[in-house]
Amino acid sequence: MVGATAVPVSRVRARITVSGVVQGVGFRPFVYALARELGLSGQVCNDASGVIAEVEGAADAVTAFGVRVRTDAPPLAVVESVEREELPARGGTAFVIRDSTAGAGRTLVSPDVAICNDCLAEFGDPADRRYRHPFITCTNCGPRFTIITGLPYDRPATTMAGFPLCDECSAEYSDPGDRRFHAQPIACPSCGPRLRFVQPGAVSAYDEDALAAAHQLLVAGAILAVKGLGGYHLVCDASDQDAVATLRKRKDRGDKPFAVMAADLATARCIASVSPAEEALLTGHQRPIVLLRRTACSAVCSMVAPGNPDLGVMLPYTPLHRLLFDQPGPSVLVMTSGNVSGEPIVVDDAEALVRLAPLADAWLSHDRAIHVPCDDSVVRVVDGAELPIRRSRGYAPYPINLATPVRPALAVGGDLKNTFCLGDGRYAWLSAHVGDMDDLATQDAFAKAEEHLEQLTGVRPEVLIVDKHPSYRSRQWALTHAAGRPVIGVQHHHAHLASVLAEHSYAGPPVIGFTFDGTGYGDDGAVWGGEVLLADYNTFERYTHLAYVPLPGGDAGVNNPCRMALSHLHAAGIPWDPHLPSVQACSAEELALLKTQLNRNLACTPTSSMGRLFDAVSSLTNTCHRSTYEAQAAMELEGLATAALRPRGARRHLGPAQTSRTDAPALATDGAGSGFGAASAFAGSDAGFGELSGRGYRFEFEEPGVLLQAVVQDVLDGVDAAEISLKFHLGLADLAVRTAVRVRDERGISTVALSGGVFVNGLLLEATCKGLAEEGFEVLRHRRVPPTDAGIALGQLAVAGRMTEWKEQGICV
Amino acid sequence: MGHGGGGQMSGELIEHLFVPAFSNPLLAGLTDSAVVTLGGARIAFSTDSFVVQPLFFPGGGIGDLAVNGTVNDLAMSGAQPAYLSCGFILEEGVALETVGRIAEDLGAAAERAGVTIATGDTKVVDSGHGDGVYINTAGIGLVREGVDIRPQRAAVGDVVIVSGAIGVHGIAIMSVREGISFGTEVVSDCAPLNGLVGAMLDAVLDIHVLRDPTRGGVATSLNEIAKAAGVGIELVESDLPIPETVANACSFLGLDPLYVANEGKLLAIVAPSDADAVLAAMRAHPLGADATVIGTCVATHPGMVTTHTTFGATRVVDTPIGEQLPRIC
Ligand SMILES: [Fe+3]
Ligand SMILES: [Mg+2]
Ligand SMILES: [Zn+2]
Ligand SMILES: [Zn+2]
Missing domain, CATH: 3.30.420.40 (ATPase, nucleotide binding domain)
Known part of the structure; x- marks a missing residue:
């Protein structure tokens, strides 16, 4: 402890405002602990613009506080700015955490986060009261984006609202020294959600019984619908040729590869070659599907990714996933989005029982609702750096910082692999994966996700931005929902190019864009x-x-x-x-x-x-x-x-x-041990x-x-x-x-x-x-958004959101 | 295709240029023929122009189209067509025997449809200013008492019926025009539908909507109806009567059979309680022998047409815009 308070003469007070991803990530307890360590008095609270701390004490301690809120911030926090304002000293020795206040400004909602090591340790400890608890979380991990129903981010504004905390959980929740202080989704076996196993013609099973029944079916080669973080997965043993073939047929999947979940890193290394950069992605808190060069391994049968040199691999990211692997059985599971071919991922439990009935043999579900869908993200590593292919769970809704401000706008993106983008000022929020817009359910999902993201960001779009393709359903959607707002068309490849400029916050002169x-x-009607x-953001020349x-x-x-x-x-x-x-x-x-x-x-x-x-x-x-x-x-x-x-x-x-396809390991035998x-x-x-x-x-x-x-x-x-x-x-x-x-x-x-x-x-x-x-x-x-059409919404926003004289620019309608 | 394709672009031309310019409630109904009251009689009145290439194709020619097009437009209001006018625009240099053959076709088609060509006109334009032969026909017919057939009458729960195979005419035209053969020859189904409609009205007077899904195909007609009535229309993919040849040709060319033109086919939308009687009447008529239910009007997604796929998803069927361009990236 620094004993600076002993010199009252140099006592100063300052208001330190921290903005960025600072809510739902354990920031206030961190501030509390830091203030106590530095011997500072004062208070901290959340408001809509971030975390506001008032600290009082020795001048150098207050200065150190201003530095360390950034450098020592919790792992999930993203500190964008720290502002300091001098206040008159008031005296006092206590440091208190105040409730959230709603106010002007903007806070950033955290993406969903993979289970952390602290929780994992408790989860594996038979003496812990959350031993094997499928819903264990803390301020550093667990669901966020997919369970938030409103702002500010507090338990009543999440789908955990219906689970009142028991005394023990409540004590943790209100103890500033606890890892679960103000962690909104926390629960325990006595107050939390419950696992449920449903099989047609059988009585439902719960908790450990549900898990045992599900595991038994997996071992027997069945296809299970398992409720995850951002939606249901269809799951089966990846080594079971018949099971995977059945899943392929039921999903009308062609040869499109399935992603797999490996029990742990060692298993991942057995089925694919893993570089250090890939390992970091596999085990990081975003925990996406990483495309790896596959190797021959009997844990993954040829039907998983026929004819494809790569394999999409992820590691367990929820406690429930861990439980699927904790007993003898498959070490690699096929894990594909739980949806009817062409439809969005299913999140609703009642809907899952109906929509997935032709696909799944049984359901492993629970009663923590998913408010919005969020598919698994997909990345690959190219030349040592991340290349996003689908930016969704773990990444959305974290915003991209733009080099130049935009007015409130909605860019509706492309038609296949649709994502949309809301923008205001320097922020661009690219949505999670929505899907293919020729599907009615996907269009409904688009409308819902758009409303949700507006709610979380507070953006009220004044203009809508679309691709110039006359038959894009996204464009039709925008025209139907414009309600008098201007609709601006952006050429497809100009949007692609602007998307990569925007993610780099590029503000320089025109570039050469491939x-x-x-x-x-195309502007001439050709493809x-x-x-x-x-091109720059404003215009392009087709060289x-x-x-x-x-x-x-x-x-x-x-x-x-x-x-x-x-x-x-x-x-x-x-x-x-x-x-x-x-x-x-x-x-x-x-x-x-x-x-x-x-x-x-x-x-x-x-x-x-x-x-x-x-x-x-x-x-x-x-x-x-x-x-x-x-x-x-x-x-x-x-x-x-x-x-x-x-x-x-x-x-x-x-x-x-x-x-x-029939002679599958042909491609697979290559990568093994070659170092590539x-x-x-x-x-x-x-x-x-x-x-x-x-x-x-x-x-x-x-x-x-x-x-x-x-x-x-x-x-x-x-x-x-x-x-x-x-x-x-x-x-x-x-x-x-x-x-x-x-x-x-x-x-x-x-x-x-x-x-x-x-x-x-x-x-x-x-x-x-x-x-x-x-x-x-x-x-x-x-590096941050996909090069595919899943990224063009950002480019559309960067092009047309900046225009101040849109009347002169390519307006459609 | 562009503005003539019968899809969204020609729809926009009509809606934004012509309807306002001629403003009156009859046109605003956007039906293929208008029902007017004249001297106490309810008369349907319609006109249509024919610019098809080639002039002759398996199963018919421009002469048949010129009669049947207008006859069918009248029939889609529930009218019994009676008199037609016929205007020719001939390009200088077109062979006389071609014109003669078209005139013969016209006469024969009129006789088959039971209408009289009461008046006509011929103009000749300079060579290069026309495409051989253009024909305009107009027609009138009487509408029975109690008949009220309009797209706006489609109601939630109503059943959508098609009178037979989809896409046949468009593929027949294409295979002749482009010299492409898709296995067995496809023959246009060009035919007058007034007899069929008469038989349907004899069975059930309260038919809600009739439409002949010509240019732009079934998709365009149903989109117009869905928007006019403010209902959703849900088709069942496996119930669509698409002949294998049409399906093959479409899959080769990257076309959707729902967008391919038909002649001699009609869509009927009727109350569910009337569906069986209407179907029975249709199937008893030679032009409706293959009539079948393809979908229903639903309360969800008003103004939109969808198909329920065999894998259980629901695909949106838009009005086609210009050519069918790929969307895959
Ligand atoms: Fe593209
Ligand atoms: Mg017509
Ligand atoms: Zn944790
Ligand atoms: Zn508890």
């Missing part, structure tokens, strides 16, 4: 997707783009990469050689129809899509001809290319997806990009036909598909680098930004970043 994706509505834009080729049959062209390959050949004037895998993949009838269709330009839209170029190469290399989920062809191609970077001995030839995690495709090779770039195909945006010709030649010459794929990836990265150099020479721009769904491709992203860095460019790549 926005590569599958489909975005854009291989774009080089020179160049992949030359147009016909997209035959809209979504039908997207779902059939072999047709895209043939369309590319047709556009380049390259004959459909019967030896080419893409030609062989089509029946004579399909070839004839496609030929007529392309000749007559029937239901063909011109496209500059980069995603479709990946499809074409994927099919030409006999990798994927029919896509059963988004970006399947590109993902499988990337897997091949990454394999080709490895030492020769470790490489294997990979057949087409159809083969690897997904963390860095280049790691271990010591090769800079400059050294490798000469190995790639050389072509220009304006002439994709040159690339196609080279690929076709290699295919006909019998070059290994993995080598072709690598040459394609390196060639594309090299194209970006050469183009950037050209633009810098012409325009003097030396900052490059990369966005669009194609940059989920770790190899391409890393190669492009490395190549650009070697040429001296400053490179902005995604």
